[in-house]
Amino acid sequence: MAISMEDVEHVARLARLALSCEEKETMRRQLSDVLEHAHRISDLDTEGVPPTSRVVPLVNVFREDVVRPSITPGEAIGNAGWAEEGAFRVPRIV
């Protein structure tokens, strides 16, 4: 289950990770190893077996929509690397 350098670059783009050339090569080798092991699951016959969606038998947990105490705007932006006038700042988008 060897994966190609193009696969690595494509997945890194999807995951928003910038990898160096050296990191990409290590990643290609290590991911190939792990995926080869993971691919063993295709040996199992799962015809008619439903996928697990949850392990506890709970469905649709609802609660009343009531106002409760919450954090302040100051607390909400307090951990931001870059904030201004009560808002998160980001580099230019367009």
Add this chain to the structure above:
Amino acid sequence: MDIINRDALAIAELIRKREISAVAVTTAFLERIRDVETTVNAYINVACDEAVRRAERIDGMLAEGRDPGPFAGVPIAVKDLLSTRGFTTTCGSRMLENFVPVYDATVVERVDGAGMVMLGKANMDEFAMGSSTENSYFGPTRNPWDPDTVPGGSSGGSAAAVSAGEAPWALGSDTGGSIRQPASLCGIVGMKPTYGLVSRYGLVAFASSLDQVGPMARTVPDCAALLGVIAGNDPMDSTSIPVEKVDYTGSLDGEVRGLKVGVVKEISSRGIDEGVLERFQAAVSNLEGLGMEVEEITLPSFEYALSAYYVIAPAEASSNLARFDGVRYGFRASAEGEDIWEMYDRTRSMGFGNEVKRRIMLGTYALSAGYYDAYYAQAQKVRTLIVRDFERAYRTCDVLVSPTSPSVAFRLGEKVDDPLTMYLSDMCTIPVNLAGIPAISLPCGLSDGMPVGFQVMGPALGEATVLNVAYALEGAIGFDERPPLSTSK
């Protein structure tokens, strides 16, 4: 006996009877931390001042005749992925190096409500991804039994702290074995509860369908008591099971005669080190000696559990960790003139360590177009087969057993560059997480001077039985060894 060598229930009793003050207890543990931390590195941040101030308040309440809670003044270490209001919560990552939560995790609130004193935040593999605590941005934790070896992971800091007498008990979290495997390698007791028994509110998410918070302690009764504090429904976690509180301590009577034990063949033979197998088999004989009926049981899907896990857990992680974008909290890389996409890429590349990047890549691959059916969808079907195998086993067995880890503690650096070999450390613990059931690891002896762990697994919400079997076995084995570190100053 030194207070740092007493178990948590004994410490609670001494404080309640006012034979020792909460401040004296906290100070003794903080001194112990100062003495051994340069070797062990079990904590990322120690809450020296906060802990002493809190202990003073507890002593004040006791002096006034008020009730500060059932475990008033008992210190605790908290894994650094549980939110602590006003106290840094790093997750072992550069990404959250300076992150200060604005609310407490529910389990933190509960240990606080029981009167406990938090000593500090315990070291861990970054975002709980790892089996050795070598993936911490803040340096590896070392095993108190032999500082050249790892404590296991990802709750390696919690396990080492308890083992080295730097805390009487601790909170950990377990996604694929992260409580039980380090408990095994450090010679302590650790339990992963049924998925949904303990609230995940305020736990930094790794793989949300597998993560569960649990207790780590030196004895089974301590473990039961701490579980009793943290278990219970929480409206803040929609996967939390609405069940009545159970008195796990009250149901410990060691009466296990006639219970049926299944030794799981797939995780108790091939791939397990000889020294571990010897100790394991001796402990199985102990169970027979206690009047339990032992049989071997075959659960064929377990051969595929590790493969399924290393699809499902990274897939969930890649989604959960998408939130770390450098905007709202956490590390941010910034440079003049870059656009937002470059900022995201550089923040994530500099903020995450190698193992975290590896898992994000794996998960993203398994979920990407063209591979979803072969990996993620198939893994979730395999998961159903594992759940069914467990259900079948519990029709004839009360509990299932296996070694916790295929080997004793390995050397630092030995597996760090070989992810697949590292992942195999969790071969015995992973099926339990996939099925959402409870399991405990307790020490069953030494192999080459290093602790061996014994795993007892139960059906969903079968904690009381699992704890009782572990309690009976603990008594039969009489493991009372302590790491050599604990006798030196």
